[in-house]
Amino acid sequence: VSLTRREEKDRKDGELMQAVLDAVVMGLANAADAELLGAISAAAPQPFSFGAAAAKGLRFEELRAIVGSGDTQADGDRGELFWRGIPAELSNAASPTFIGAFDRFGVAIGREITLLIKRTSAEGSVEITCWAGLKAIIPDLGYVWHGPEVAA
Numbered sequence: 001v002s003l004t005r006r007e008e009k010d011r012k013d014g015e016l017m018q019a020v021l022d023a024v025v026m027g028l029a030n031a032a033d034a035e036l037l038g039a040i041s042a043a044a045p046q047p048f049s050f051g052a053a054a055a056k057g058l059r060f061e062e063l064r065a066i067v068g069s070g071d072t073q074a075d076g077d078r079g080e081l082f083w084r085g086i087p088a089e090l091s092n093a094a095s096p097t098f099i100g101a102f103d104r105f106g107v108a109i110g111r112e113i114t115l116l117i118k119r120t121s122a123e124g125s126v127e128i129t130c131w132a133g134l135k136a137i138i139p140d141l142g143y144v145w146h147g148p149e150v151a152a
Contacts, residue, residue, distance in 0.1 A: 005121075028109070030093065038093070043138065046145055046146070063101065066097065067081065067090050067091065086099060099145050106137040108135045
């Protein structure tokens with residue numbers, strides 16, 4: 001997050017802190033998405049099929065798709081996104097599309113989040129950078145699959 005001195009002065013203290021916290025939370029959410037989807041991609045899941053989901057004992061309601069930037073098969077209907085009929089969300093954290101029971105995965109965040117506030121100009125502008133340790137938790141890769149646009 002970069003803030004000019006004018007932006008700092010134009011906001012009340014509570015508003016400024018809220019803007020910084022909002023940026024940190026959104027940054028952590030994006031980093032968590034990238035960590036989990038990167039770990040899934042690196043683990044090379046199998047291609048999706050409804051039969052594979054059924055073999056794991058999943059119900060259709062448990063399936064969700066995360067549509068990556070390289071997808072060509074997602075479609076929308078009245079403001080909702082679907083991938084082959086499965087409810088979906090968009091993500092720029094991965095190119096492929098992943099289909100799975102994502103409530104079985106997680107991302108652990110370290111005990112400390114470090115903020116560095118650096119003055120970037122003599123006028124008082126600042127740059128705020130956040131660091132956090134993240135680790136994807138994937139107990140069983142068998143609950144996630146990739147879309148057909150990804151080479152196995």
